[in-house]
Amino acid sequence: MSADASAAAAVPAPKVNPNAPTEETVLSVEHYTDRLFRFRITRPQSFRFRTGEFVMIGLPKEDGKPLLRAYSIASPAWDEELEFYSIKVPDGPLTSRLQSIQPGDKVLLGKKPTGTLVLDALTPGKRLYMFSTGTGFAPFASLIRDPETYERYNEVIVTHTCRDVAELTYSRNLVNDLVNDPLVGEMVEGKLRLYASTTREPYACMGRITTLIETGKLFADLGVPPLNPETDRAMICGSMEMIQDVKALMIAAGLTEGSNAAPAEFVIEKAFAG
Structure with a gap:
């Protein structure tokens, strides 16, 4: 084994956070007023939730860190896609950017749905x-x-x-x-x-x-x-x-x-x- 290969082998693989949000694709967006819109995203096969629960949704910040907020899941547990209904806050850290998403864009989806409206x-x-x-x-x-x-x-x-x-x-x-x-x-x-x-x-x-x-x-x-x-x-x-x-x-x-x-x-x- 060469010195270069030996050095490379000694570098540990970066740790993967099992709870990190997944990156999902926006499938559709519909605006109702200047204050309200809904959007649908892809649903990971492993994502399970009870009808009525909420989950963290977000976008990466400029420094690369995720900016996440709690959103109720508007689609039922049997749906193959995930739907969300959102308000638009002009100066909101997340919704000021989220309201501009288009089909094909990426959003972050948390892995731990929860809630009491079940x-x-x-x-x-x-x-x-x-x-x-x-x-x-x-x-x-x-x-x-x-x-x-x-x-x-x-x-x-x-x-x-x-x-x-x-x-x-x-x-x-x-x-x-x-x-x-x-x-x-x-x-x-x-x-x-x-x-x-x-x-x-x-x-x-x-x-x-x-x-x-x-x-x-x-x-x-x-x-x-x-x-x-x-x-x-x-x-x-x-x-x-x-x-x-x-x-x-x-x-x-x-x-x-x-x-x-x-x-x-x-x-x-x-x-x-x-």
Whole structure:
């Protein structure tokens, strides 16, 4: 063996971090408003997650280090691709760059999905509420496309509150298209209901979801009884303020907060993108 070969053999191979993000390819991008867009990326064969969970998504920084933020996975666990629904923050370290991605570009995908907005974190019930504002609809976009959701509940009610009508496009299109979905199309009929409202632009239903719950308008419009811990289960996702306010209303109605370790009547999400 030559001296050069001997020296090369003595150099240890660089360590590979098993938890390092994978580099995935952007497959499609759709912009809804100047504040909201969705994108789909490739899914590694080894990537496993439970419907409703979130994962770290990001881009490499100029110094080569990854810049990652938590994003709810908007596609169901059975999908061969991964979908994400994102807000655009002009001065956001990540979203200011992420909003410019195009098909063919690369994004970073974390390896450890987690979260509490999963069916197993709730005890059995008859009616499932999914309360969301803005991009907080993302985990519910995953859950309403999963057959197990309809196998567990007789009725699934998703609420989506945004400032303007255009910001409701993603949820409205998704729910409308589900009747044609080959996997859950027949299951959603008569079970899934979308209750959308706005807080600024005039719309058929206006008001913050907290107000709609407190006044009873939500239940009157839907023709269902008030929240009942014996029959109703709930998931909450939105801004931190919205989550805390709706959580307080759930507790006032007698529902108990659950988790993966201790399932109960309602769960909240705390992952945010920025």
